[in-house]
Amino acid sequence: MATKRKQKKKEGLGWIEWLRGWMYLIYEMLFQRISASHLHNPLPLPPGLNDLTCIVTGSTSGIGRETARQLAEAGAHVIMAVRNTKAAHQLILDWQNQWSLSGGGLALPLNIEVMELDLLSLDSVARFAQAWNARLGPLHVLINNAGIFSIGEPQKFSKDGYEEHMQVNHLAPALLSVLLLPSLIRGSPSRIINVNSVMHYVGFVDTEDMNVVSGKRKFTSLVGYSSSKLAQVMFSSVLHKRLPAESGICVLCASPGIVQTNVARDLPKIVQAAYHLVPYFMFNAQEGSRSALFAATDPQVPEYCELLKADEWPVCAYLSQDCRPTNPSEEAHNLETSFQVWEKTLEMVGLPSDAVERLLEGEEVLCRYGAHRE
Structure with a gap:
């Protein structure tokens, strides 16, 4: 019996792991503002960002909007990769007017442009990467x-056939990251920043059931979201290992903390009430953008990533909402599952298993999606 138990495939978090994950979430909720009290708001960005070219996905609302605006105001060339291009253009007009009125207009105009990207379409992701x-x-x-967190909503699938949380939060960003490697190599030293979530601590990934349709686990939006965010950490960790130090490309995940953004509109009424009762504990979007901005601009980040690589640490760099390194969940350290997530993800997004190695060698890699769709 003991032998059989050892061979049995893990089908979910153990209750101790699950409880530990929820304890971490509750602790984060109650004390994130205290742990991040040393940070200024907005986060001061280092000088010399004028030569930086940054793509920010989902930058018409919430954390992404703050991230794009602050990078642009610091002098970076920002590409807003968004589904709603009209809203993005309107934001740029508003920002430019505010910038001029604040006295920043004495300098050059904000260097921002808009490109269409719909993460619910892997064709759109591949076309975006090809155009860039x-x-x-x-x-x-x-x-x-x-990212999306469709709280309380029934299970939905993209036109590509994948559960929407898994596609938007993991599969599409993974495809985008790999396909943009040629441009990231040209920009070396460069960085891939994945805005993650503390919710990954209660996540579990079954690589044989990425869409959560087998019936082994009951689908809820919480299951969809937390597993997609854990998959993102696992994939990032393997990508971090696959990119040699000489490529000059860092891979990081950053948690924004628990942020009051548009997601609250989708919450059940009772949870919305709790949201309104604890505004002190929640971050606003500007506070939530600090970890991603720090990950994107702090000069010590590449050194930290190289250190992890040299030590053969099992996971990629992970920054907490207080802009300090932290440890992802225990399950994120499961190397066997991480490599399974890596292989399954490449298969699902239509890339060959050696795509990264070939792109690093300067070879062309065909994707099942986009212009080269068969």
Whole structure:
């Protein structure tokens, strides 16, 4: 019996892991403002960002909007990669007017542009990457910020056939990160920043059931969201290992903390009430953007990533909401599952298993989606 038990495949978090995850979440909720009290708001960014080119996904609302605006005001060239291009153009007009009125207009206008990207379509992701790579210019920072948490809603699938949380929060950013490697190599030293979530601490990934349709686990939006965020950490950790130090590309995950953004509109009434009762504990979008901005601009980040690589640490760099390194969940350290997530993800997004190695060698890699769709 003992032998059989050892061989049995893990089908979820153990109750101790589950309880530890929830304790961490509650602690984060109650004490995040105290632990981040040393940070200024907005976060002061280092000088010399004028030469930086940054792509920020989902930058028309919430954390992404703050991230894009602050990078642009610090002088960076920002590409808003968004589904709603009209809203993005309107934001740029508003920001430019505010910038001029505040006295910043004495300098050059904000250097922002808009490109269409719909993470619910892997075709759109592949086309975006192809259009950007075709410029043959450098990319210094990719911030995979866009995400969804459809709280309380029934299970939905993209037109590509994947559960929406898994596609938007993990599969599409993973595809984008790999396909943009040629531009990130040109921009080296460069960074891939994945805006993650403390919710990954209660996540579990079954690589044989990424869509949560087998019936082994009951689907809830919490299951969909937390597992997609854990998958993102696991994939990032393997990508971190696959990129040699000489490539000059860092891979990081950053938790914004527990932030009061548009997601609150989808919450059940009782949870919305709790949201309104504890505004002191919640971060606003500007506070929530600090960890991603720090990950994207702090000069010590590459050194930290290299240190982890040299020590063969099992997970990628993970920054907490207080802009300090922290440890992802116990399950995120499961290397066997991480490599399974890596292989399954590449298969699902239509890339060959050796895509990263070939792109690093300067070879062309065909994706099942986008212009090269078969």
